[in-house]
Amino acid sequence: xxxxxxxxxxxxxxxxxxxxxxxxxxxxxxxxxxxxxxxxxxxxxxxxxxxxxxxxxxxxxxxxxxxxxxxxxxxxxxxxxxxxxxxxxxxxxxxxxxxxxxxxxxxxxxxxxxxxxxxxxxxxxxxxxxxxxxxxxxxxxxxxxxxxxxxxxxxxxxxxxxxxxxxxxxxxxxxxxxxxxxxxxxxxxxxxxxxxxxxxxxxxxxxxxxxxxxxxxxxxxxxxxxxxxxxxxxxxxxxxxxxxxxxxxxxxxxxxxxxxxxxxxxxxxxxxxxxxxx
Numbered sequence: 001x002x003x004x005x006x007x008x009x010x011x012x013x014x015x016x017x018x019x020x021x022x023x024x025x026x027x028x029x030x031x032x033x034x035x036x037x038x039x040x041x042x043x044x045x046x047x048x049x050x051x052x053x054x055x056x057x058x059x060x061x062x063x064x065x066x067x068x069x070x071x072x073x074x075x076x077x078x079x080x081x082x083x084x085x086x087x088x089x090x091x092x093x094x095x096x097x098x099x100x101x102x103x104x105x106x107x108x109x110x111x112x113x114x115x116x117x118x119x120x121x122x123x124x125x126x127x128x129x130x131x132x133x134x135x136x137x138x139x140x141x142x143x144x145x146x147x148x149x150x151x152x153x154x155x156x157x158x159x160x161x162x163x164x165x166x167x168x169x170x171x172x173x174x175x176x177x178x179x180x181x182x183x184x185x186x187x188x189x190x191x192x193x194x195x196x197x198x199x200x201x202x203x204x205x206x207x208x209x210x211x212x213x214x215x216x217x218x219x220x221x222x223x224x225x226x227x228x229x230x231x232x233x234x235x236x237x238x239x240x241x242x243x244x245x246x247x248x249x250x251x252x253x254x255x256x257x258x259x260x261x262x263x264x265x266x267x268x269x270x271x272x273x274x275x276x277x278x
Contacts, residue, residue, distance in 0.1 A: 016075035025054065033252050041233075043076075044069050077119070085125040092248075094268030096130060101275040103137050108218035110139035112210050114146055139217040141210060149213035155205075207237035215243070226262075226278060235261055248273055 017025040039045035047069045060068055083089050102109050113123035120142045146152045215222045227238045227245040238245040239260040247261045258264055265273040
């Protein structure tokens with residue numbers, strides 16, 4: 001059946017359902033938040049839970065549920081990319097002034113564009129809304145920048161030198177700060193298997209590499225950087241490496257607790273997050 005009333009601006013999930021002929025399949029924000037919680041943010045699992053709840057398309061064979069789920073996610077990504085690049089998705093109020101104030105105070109700013117769930121392309125299209133003059137003063141850290149960082153080369157790079165001592169000697173010689181020396185020591189421990197490298201999940205390890213790369217690009221030790229975060233995984237990753245963290249809530253995290261964050265704010269400016277409070 002078809003829906004008679006549709007919103008003027010369709011959210012990406014609704015758009016993906018509609019593109020596949022599922023006009024009446026939709027999840028409201030409360031439903032979405034519940035699915036995120038029950039699936040731990042796994043998008044395929046979210047869809048399975050959703051269709052288990054409302055019923056799968058009657059014409060869909062059980063053997064094709066997996067491919068159907070992937071087709072929904074592909075359509076959602078297309079819709080999200082289109083939305084993120086459009087004027088229909090504005091920046092959060094106050095974020096531009098917050099960045100401008102930081103730059104005017106001489107505080108270097110890095111925007112971490114690589115570990116978002118929906119990909120770097122979408123993150124960068126949102127960053128472009130800041131305008132070329134402002135973005136030229138920022139450090140935009142994506143996958144390529146992470147891989148070029150010292151930590152990224154050592155931990156994420158393919159292959160290591162045949163001689164551990166030779167490799168570490170070269171890295172220590174290149175170390176120009178206490179932070180880089182500490183990274184080399186940590187990597188030495190990893191390579192010698194003196195620590196359990198599986199204690200962090202794959203996604204957590206990716207976020208940690210991005211945080212460390214961001215610190216490298218702004219030229220500060222991780223302890224002297226402050227992460228402005230919006231999700232629990234980034235808060236946990238920051239805590240693991242000793243980077244102070246402030247959370248700016250969204251509607252989906254309005255009731256979430258972030259015990260390891262230094263502060264939790266509802267937005268930017270006025271009574272919320274300002275550079276002076278930072």
